[in-house]
Amino acid sequence: MANSGAYSTAAAPVKLNDFERQWAETGTAVLDAVREVGESGWYILGRQVSAFESSLSEFWGLAHAVGVASGLDAIEIGLRVCGCKAGDKVMVPPVSAFATVLAVVRLGAIPVFVDCDAYGLADLELAEKAMEADPAIRYFVPVHLYGHCLDMARMERLKARFGVVIIEDCAQSIGAAHNGIACGTVGDCTATSFYPTKNLGALGDGGALLTGSPEHAAAARCLRDYGQTAKYRHEQLGYNSRLDELHAAIMLRAYLPRLRAWTAARRSIAAEYLEGIRNPLVQPLGIPAGSESCWHLFPVRVDPARKREFMDHLKGHAVGSAEHYPATMLDQPAMSRARFEVFGDCSRARELCASEVSLPIHPYLTAEERARVVDACNSWK
Ligand SMILES: *Cc1c(COP(=O)(O)O)cnc(C)c1O
Numbered sequence: 001m002a003n004s005g006a007y008s009t010a011a012a013p014v015k016l017n018d019f020e021r022q023w024a025e026t027g028t029a030v031l032d033a034v035r036e037v038g039e040s041g042w043y044i045l046g047r048q049v050s051a052f053e054s055s056l057s058e059f060w061g062l063a064h065a066v067g068v069a070s071g072l073d074a075i076e077i078g079l080r081v082c083g084c085k086a087g088d089k090v091m092v093p094p095v096s097a098f099a100t101v102l103a104v105v106r107l108g109a110i111p112v113f114v115d116c117d118a119y120g121l122a123d124l125e126l127a128e129k130a131m132e133a134d135p136a137i138r139y140f141v142p143v144h145l146y147g148h149c150l151d152m153a154r155m156e157r158l159k160a161r162f163g164v165v166i167i168e169d170c171a172q173s174i175g176a177a178h179n180g181i182a183c184g185t186v187g188d189c190t191a192t193s194f195y196p197t198k199n200l201g202a203l204g205d206g207g208a209l210l211t212g213s214p215e216h217a218a219a220a221r222c223l224r225d226y227g228q229t230a231k232y233r234h235e236q237l238g239y240n241s242r243l244d245e246l247h248a249a250i251m252l253r254a255y256l257p258r259l260r261a262w263t264a265a266r267r268s269i270a271a272e273y274l275e276g277i278r279n280p281l282v283q284p285l286g287i288p289a290g291s292e293s294c295w296h297l298f299p300v301r302v303d304p305a306r307k308r309e310f311m312d313h314l315k316g317h318a319v320g321s322a323e324h325y326p327a328t329m330l331d332q333p334a335m336s337r338a339r340f341e342v343f344g345d346c347s348r349a350r351e352l353c354a355s356e357v358s359l360p361i362h363p364y365l366t367a368e369e370r371a372r373v374v375d376a377c378n379s380w381k
Helices: 006-010 019-040 049-061 071-081 099-106 124-133 152-162 212-224 246-277 306-314 333-337 349-354 367-376
Strands: 064-068 089-092 112-113 137-141 165-169 189-193 207-211 228-230 297-299 340-345 356-359
Touching: 019 049, 049 064, 049 207, 064 071, 064 212, 071 099, 071 165, 071 207, 071 212, 089 099, 089 124, 099 112, 099 297, 112 124, 124 340, 137 340, 152 165, 207 212, 207 340, 212 246, 228 349, 246 297, 306 333, 306 349, 306 356, 306 367, 349 356
Parallel strands: 089 112, 089 137, 112 340, 137 165, 165 189
Antiparallel strands: 064 207, 189 207, 297 356
8 A cells, every 4th residue: 555545445444343254254154053943943942042052151151041132131131030120229330332221220220320430341449439328229230341351359349248239241241351250250140142243243133141040040031931930821020032043043053153263353453453553642442450351342532522533534544433332321311211320420431432432343354454443543633
């Protein structure tokens, strides 16, 4: 390339996610999985879901996995099997996918927002202060945002000291750990999502709840299937929240076997960006100490007043970008319809939302594309 301007007309844009390339690699395995399910004549809660659940729980190192319809449902069902009900207070971070707080609100429980740390993750020191100030906070939904892992030892201490029930939101953090402790292993229940853009995504919606507790797992299996304990015996007012055989088979055959390699690719791209981006106007959010991140996203911060300009600059260099997230959850219009509390203010979260831009970090990025992302960041003035 003669100069950076050469990208703007010639190169195909670097995408945030490249499902075409994923299909080129995995399509044959996916179609084999589809054929197997089709020929089996069994489409709901059968062998594929069971086999996928076993493989996922083995991958994660948690005894039980329960496939459900979405990450949102996994959080809500996780809270419910742990006894959370209308009126209970649930501590949540302010920056996440809206599903995190929606799960709490759908139960009629009361979200208590506690500000994030410099990385956008739950500020555990502040969380401790919030629980000291309000003993009515009995539940906590921490989010391992961007694929970074919260301090698991510290969460364990929080649990021991306050007896708080933890539902970990691991929708962005499959495969991440903190000082060798896997995310999701401290919480009473753990929720993850198979939304297509996630590190382990289905060809549609899906999610799973993971837990070490056989009781919680059994309760979740009951709730996902109309609250049935046996055919046509309904002991709970449950949901229709089942992971499809089709998605389970596809993930089991085509995607889960590639997850470690995909995560390794994301990690090496992150290392390249952290090394290569040398522009004081573009600040990578960095890695929290101890986090062995799985890099679901690669967030950088820019001057909030120039965020649009920066995203346009990237676009001019054929580099896609996105925001995670443009607003905190408590500032979403829908929250005017919900009861919630805020401990302190959420100024750090608001600043983050105002300044954050996500760069492409999917595992199919070529060396040329990664260099283009770095160049585009470094050429911004
Ligand atoms: C995607 C996501 C969810 C919701 O998952 P769905 O499967 O889309 O319902 C929840 N929390 C976080 C942090 C997410 O990224």
